[in-house]
Amino acid sequence: MNTEELIRQAKAAREHSYCPYSHFRVGAALLCGDGTVYTGCNIENAAFSPTNCAERTAFFKAVSEGHRDFKKIAIIGETEEYLPPCGVCRQVMLEFVDPSRFEVVMAGNTDACKVVKLAELMPESFGSKFF
Ligand code: THU
Numbered sequence: 859m860n861t862e863e864l865i866r867q868a869k870a871a872r873e874h875s876y877c878p879y880s881h882f883r884v885g886a887a888l889l890c891g892d893g894t895v896y897t898g899c900n901i902e903n904a905a906f907s908p909t910n911c912a913e914r915t916a917f918f919k920a921v922s923e924g925h926r927d928f929k930k931i932a933i934i935g936e937t938e939e940y941l942p943p944c945g946v947c948r949q950v951m952l953e954f955v956d957p958s959r960f961e962v963v964m965a966g967n968t969d970a971c972k973v974v975k976l977a978e979l980m981p982e983s984f985g986s987k988f989f
Contacts (some may be wrong), residue, residue: 859889864932865965871897871912872934878902884935888920891927896920907952914949921954929979930961940964940972948980957983957986 867922872885877900884900898915911917913933922929931951935941942964943951950961957977965971 859894859895860929861963861971864889864930864963865934866897866936867897868912868965871899871916872959873899875899875912876901876941880905881902881948882936883910884933884941886931886933888913888931889914890920890925891929892925894912894920894925896923896925904924906933911944911947913943914950917947917954919948926954928960930963932963932965934965934967937966938968938970940966940970942979946957948976949983951976952983952985 864879865888868885872883875883877883879902886898890898896916896919898912898919900912902909913931919928929975933941933943957980958974962976965975
């Protein structure tokens with residue numbers, strides 16, 4: 859699946875965002891090794907801390923359906939500029955992927971889009987290698 863199509867699916871998922879507190883809609887689309895795509899949106903909560911980001915929603919949906927092999931994720935916010943994933947989401951991604959291969963596609967409302975490897979976003983990371 860090409861990057862444009864993955865961004866399109868992330869944008870569609872952004873429509874489902876539940877964000878009555880921040881009014882900041884985010885969508886994500888996660889491409890699995892077998893070609894399956896799981897989308898996600900941010901889901902906020904009145905108690906704030908239970909809020910789940912779009913990226914984690916997509917990952918948790920995929921893992922809960924038996925997927926462990928992931929190729930790339932597209933993320934789109936409401937910003938003009940591309941939206942980088944938060945630190946918590948980076949850590950969750952790291953749990954399941956090889957950071958030197960997994961691609962993070964960061965998109966925004968303009969055509970500005972940046973594609974990086976997760977390793978670039980998470981240098982010197984803590985993970986399963988220490989167990
Ligand atoms: N948010 C995401 O969904 N993904 C990110 O990577 C950044 C932040 C959401 C969480 C919250 O609902 C809103 O954006 C404002 O922080």
